[in-house]
Amino acid sequence: MARALINVPAAAKRGEIIEIKALAQHNMETGYRRTQLGGLIPRDIIRQFVCTYNGVEVFRAEFHPAIAANPFIAFWTVAIESGTLAFTWTGDNGYSVNESKSISVG
Amino acid sequence: MRNSVLALCAAAIAIPAFAAEIPLAERRSGYDFMSRETRTMQDDDTANPGMLWVLDGEALWKRKAGVADRACQDCHGDAGTSMKGVAARYPAFDAAHGRPVNLEQRVNACRVDRQKAPPLAHESRDLLALTAYVGRQSRGLPVAVPIDERTKPFLDAGRGTFFRRQGQLNLSCAQCHDDNWGKRLAGSVIPQGHPTGYPLYRLEWQGVGSLQRRLRNCIVGMRAQPYDFGAGEFVDLELYLMWRARGMKVETPGVRP
Numbered sequence: 001m002a003r004a005l006i007n008v009p010a011a012a013k014r015g016e017i018i019e020i021k022a023l024a025q026h027n028m029e030t031g032y033r034r035t036q037l038g039g040l041i042p043r044d045i046i047r048q049f050v051c052t053y054n055g056v057e058v059f060r061a062e063f064h065p066a067i068a069a070n071p072f073i074a075f076w077t078v079a080i081e082s083g084t085l086a087f088t089w090t091g092d093n094g095y096s097v098n099e100s101k102s103i104s105v106g
Numbered sequence: 107m108r109n110s111v112l113a114l115c116a117a118a119i120a121i122p123a124f125a126a127e128i129p130l131a132e133r134r135s136g137y138d139f140m141s142r143e144t145r146t147m148q149d150d151d152t153a154n155p156g157m158l159w160v161l162d163g164e165a166l167w168k169r170k171a172g173v174a175d176r177a178c179q180d181c182h183g184d185a186g187t188s189m190k191g192v193a194a195r196y197p198a199f200d201a202a203h204g205r206p207v208n209l210e211q212r213v214n215a216c217r218v219d220r221q222k223a224p225p226l227a228h229e230s231r232d233l234l235a236l237t238a239y240v241g242r243q244s245r246g247l248p249v250a251v252p253i254d255e256r257t258k259p260f261l262d263a264g265r266g267t268f269f270r271r272q273g274q275l276n277l278s279c280a281q282c283h284d285d286n287w288g289k290r291l292a293g294s295v296i297p298q299g300h301p302t303g304y305p306l307y308r309l310e311w312q313g314v315g316s317l318q319r320r321l322r323n324c325i326v327g328m329r330a331q332p333y334d335f336g337a338g339e340f341v342d343l344e345l346y347l348m349w350r351a352r353g354m355k356v357e358t359p360g361v362r363p
């Protein structure tokens with residue numbers, strides 16, 4: 001239960017605007033639902049998503065209970081240099097997923 | 107008053123009792139009725155959440171299970187070759203059961219007989235993952251369920267279910283999916299009901315579900331009592347729907363609103 005799918009172009013021109021897409025596997029249990037017996041199902045969501053590009057933060061998002069399961073995030077950044085894009089999702093109950101993708105900029 | 111009743115009767119008589127099946131050339135996948143955004147989601151393997159289940163299924167395919175301590179891979183090898191086109195042929199006749207079985211039942215038969223492991227529950231994450239993984243190997247291939255004298259009676263039974271009015275609303279599957287596809291039921295477009303993408307990720311479910319889960323949705327909507335998961339009537343209906351979609355491309359894992 002901790003997979004992620006990431007789409008980063010493998011190569012880009014310097015200065016090019018690139019789209020990055022990231023999909024995390026998570027139930028995003030809101031904390032507002034109840035069981036058939038009336039008991040509250042505790043909240044279990046991703047709280048934060050951070051993307052760094054060669055160590056510099058380029059995108060950050062806070063997640064809330066209204067976000068659907070398996071949240072999908074797409075954003076843009078500028079390809080400045082070859083290197084690594086690192087992705088981190090953190091959330092309730094110790095949820096933490098780290099992924100990285102390399103990009104070559106020419 | 108009397109005139110309006112007469113007019114209603116005349117209108118009722120004018121509606122044919124059974125519409126013809128959709129001509130082969132006019133069949134369209136539910137994909138064609140979706141928004142551009144949802145279609146993009148299905149087409150891109152890094153945006154299609156069903157791929158998460160496919161990846162889980164790949165891991166399960168390689169994991170040893172049961173008393174026999176065997177993985178699917180130990181018998182079947184690489185799924186990319188051994189499972190290619192398999193999902194496009196299911197439900198398929200199974201001699202041991204004396205009737206067609208669907209992919210879920212086939213996986214469970216393998217688990218019980220070969221792996222000596224307990225069967226996976228219907229709609230459990232693992233069963234959906236395995237069937238999504240096996241189904242993925244047939245993506246792009248045409249649906250081709252073999253119909254012979256052994257499966258014909260079950261196909262006819264499934265067709266019977268499709269055309270039979272049922273439930274408090276007294277509706278048949280055909281009244282929506284043969285006669286009124288393309289129109290709207292509340293805000294949603296009525297698709298033709300071709301099961302080409304299963305198991306698929308439904309945005310409404312926020313998860314992957316099997317064809318039988320989808321069929322239960324429709325049957326409950328007709329205010330009828332749904333069959334149990336794995337019931338013969340369900341498998342016959344699956345067989346008819348797959349035959350009805352013959353030649354159309356498998357999309358597993360599909361995405362639907």
